[in-house]
Amino acid sequence: MPAHPEPPARSPWRSRRLDPDAGRGLPLTLATASLLLCGPFALLTVLVVSGWGPLLAVDDWVTAGLHGYALRHPAWVHSMAAMSAVFGPNCLRVATAVLVVWLFRRRRRQLAVWAAVTIAAGGLLALAVRLLVRRSRPDLPDPVARVEGYAFPSGHAISAALAAGVFLLILLPSTRGRPGRRVLLCVGAAAVAVLTGVSRVALGVHWSSDVLGGWVLAAVVFAATTAGLTAARARRGRPAVTGTGRRPGRR
Numbered sequence: 001m002p003a004h005p006e007p008p009a010r011s012p013w014r015s016r017r018l019d020p021d022a023g024r025g026l027p028l029t030l031a032t033a034s035l036l037l038c039g040p041f042a043l044l045t046v047l048v049v050s051g052w053g054p055l056l057a058v059d060d061w062v063t064a065g066l067h068g069y070a071l072r073h074p075a076w077v078h079s080m081a082a083m084s085a086v087f088g089p090n091c092l093r094v095a096t097a098v099l100v101v102w103l104f105r106r107r108r109r110q111l112a113v114w115a116a117v118t119i120a121a122g123g124l125l126a127l128a129v130r131l132l133v134r135r136s137r138p139d140l141p142d143p144v145a146r147v148e149g150y151a152f153p154s155g156h157a158i159s160a161a162l163a164a165g166v167f168l169l170i171l172l173p174s175t176r177g178r179p180g181r182r183v184l185l186c187v188g189a190a191a192v193a194v195l196t197g198v199s200r201v202a203l204g205v206h207w208s209s210d211v212l213g214g215w216v217l218a219a220v221v222f223a224a225t226t227a228g229l230t231a232a233r234a235r236r237g238r239p240a241v242t243g244t245g246r247r248p249g250r251r
Contacts, residue, residue, distance in 0.1 A: 030226050034221075037216060037219050044209060047209075048213070059209050063140075071144065093159075099166070103170070118225040121225060122222075135151040135207075137206065144203060153210055156206075157215055167189065
């Protein structure tokens with residue numbers, strides 16, 4: 001009797017979830033992650049609105065400690081102010097606009113639209129939540145910086161986290177085969193997101209929960225838009241993300 005061909009071995013469930021070519025694969029995983037992250041952000045928002053005691057106590061403790069340090073170290077204030085300025089929302093929007101133009105010139109239209117939508121969606125969502133929550137900023141007796149507007153979530157935190165994610169995703173393929181550059185790029189992106197958020201608390205213009213809220217909301221937006229990007233590219237038979245790398249065929 002002729003031997004029956006063995007069915008192809010199925011890849012592990014975890015591999016299929018991260019594989020853009022395995023059915024829904026990566027897009028479904030990213031969409032699920034975005035939905036799951038909505039829960040922590042919603043919970044944090046409720047705790048902020050309700051004035052939950054333990055959260056406010058942590059905010060007060062962190063702000064008092066950093067503010068006291070800032071008063072004793074003017075150089076620290078200058079460095080934090082410079083960090084907030086260089087990696088502020090407006091500067092990052094300009095940098096993203098340059099990236100978008102560069103991607104369009106290289107005929108990476110989907111990536112260009114994704115980058116623009118990701119940054120714009122994050123900024124609009126942060127603004128909408130701030131107008132709904134209307135949380136006041138810290139009112140310190142001897143402030144080292146002053147900013148108008150509402151506090152939760154931090155616009156600097158969400159903008160820096162999203163911009164870091166966008167640039168990381170676009171540039172990471174160019175580091176293939178260069179582990180040192182890859183590590184440097186990942187560390188740099190993480191440092192921009194973390195230090196920008198910390199600078200806002202250090203300057204006394206945001207509570208620590210404002211920054212945390214910005215980071216979580218950035219993760220929600222990034223996962224959602226990246227899910228859309230990978231799904232669109234999978235339907236057209238393209239790799240999930242090509243960034244600055246080359247790929248065969250029409251661009």
